Amino acid sequence: MIKPLFRNAVLCSAVALLGMTTAGASGTLKIGTEGGYPPWSMVDANGKVTGFDADVGNALCKELDAKCRFVVQAFDTLIPSLDANRFDLIISGMSVTPERSKRITFSIPYVVEDTTFILPKNSDLVGADSTDTLFKGLAGKTVGVQGGTTQGDFLRKNAPELKVKPYDTLDQMQMDLDAGRLDATFADVTSQAKFLKKVGDKNFALAHFIIKSTADPETLGYGIGVGINKNNADLKQKVDAALCTLIKNGTMKEASIKWFDVDTTNYDVCKS
Structure with a gap:
């Protein structure tokens, strides 16, 4: 990194x-x-x-x-x-x-790019089939995003019950996830998949539910x-x-x- x-x-x-x-x-x-x-x-x-x-x-x-x-x-x-x-x-x-x-x-x-969560591998939320299920399951928990990104704006708008923690860099966010200081991260699919490929899938997994930019193009973009x-x-x-x-x-x-x-x-x- x-x-x-x-x-x-x-x-x-x-x-x-x-x-x-x-x-x-x-x-x-x-x-x-x-x-x-x-x-x-x-x-x-x-x-x-x-x-x-x-x-x-x-x-x-x-x-x-x-x-x-x-x-x-x-x-x-x-x-x-x-x-x-x-x-x-x-x-x-x-x-x-x-x-x-x-x-x-x-x-x-x-x-075009879609967005998803990285979660602990043993989390029931990995198999969630909707944003509602994900947001309810993460209510009150801390989710890392990169500062200034559309992902942070999307969560603040659509999931105010989450504790959104912004980071200057993606690598800082991922290090905190790996150290157990975050409950999840939220970023584009390609970057999340690259992180898992680097660290392996022993402790973490991509949420199965992918959030398309079309879900909220005003925030996630076109x-x-x-x-x-x-x-x-x-x-x-x-x-x-x-x-x-x-x-x-x-x-x-x-x-x-x-x-x-x-x-x-x-x-x-x-x-x-």
């Missing part, structure tokens, strides 16, 4: 955006990402950003004939930093929600998109076109299977 200091540090110095007013212009795109949310975004021992978000970012830059420069910082600071023009794009597993869309523009939602400054409509147009190319030529599918073992590509968004 990535140490918190990697997540909060800006590993790359700021550079001016060169000529990216049209797609194909030669220059550098600064991409804000978290760096501490495997398998979406991680930073290795050499300071290199890896994961699904990095693969998408690099493929997008290649399609736009630009160089990528990743800027790593806390997830809940990404939107304010984009507003302040500290980078050009956010690629960090960020769900497209109405609330976030008040501040930034999003690209097309290029992948899929994962690239964040773009509202003042850069031209860049949004070029990013959308490039993402559709990556979807249609199989690049998105390849990256998804590489990091998630399943294809999470949103094919419907580029059908028109």
Whole structure:
């Protein structure tokens, strides 16, 4: 897992955006990402950003004939930093929600993601068949979420009887779960499955009931998109076109299977 200091540090110095007013212009795109949310975004021992978000970012830059420069910082600071023009794009597993869309523009939602709980393996709630059963069983118990995510917002809205504990990083949350300081965690399926794959299934299990984003799209979002400054409509147009190319030529599918073992590509968004 990535140490918190990697997540909060800006590993790359700021550079001016060169000529990216049209797609194909030669220059550098600064991409804000978290760096501490495997398998979406991680930073290795050499300071290199890896994961699904990095693969998408690099493929997008290649399609736009630009160089990528990743800027790593806390997830809940990404939107304010984009507003302040500290980078050009956010690629960090960020769900497209109405609330976030008040501040930034999003690209097309290029992948879709569902959410679930990790619970003690011996819990009767592992086999629960509804959110009502899960929420009643977890009433008064402490559930870990990552701060600034849609998962935390969803629980506060739909399950106020739970004690929601936010964490700066996914690895901090998972360490507390492993140490017995949490009764459950709530995050996207791909990250939860990656954690179980790493630690094994001796003590924990994924809840069988998967919460689809369609259960509450106003909170959970309409899929994962690239964040773009509202003042850069031209860049949004070029990013959308490039993402559709990556979807249609199989690049998105390849990256998804590489990091998630399943294809999470949103094919419907580029059908028109």
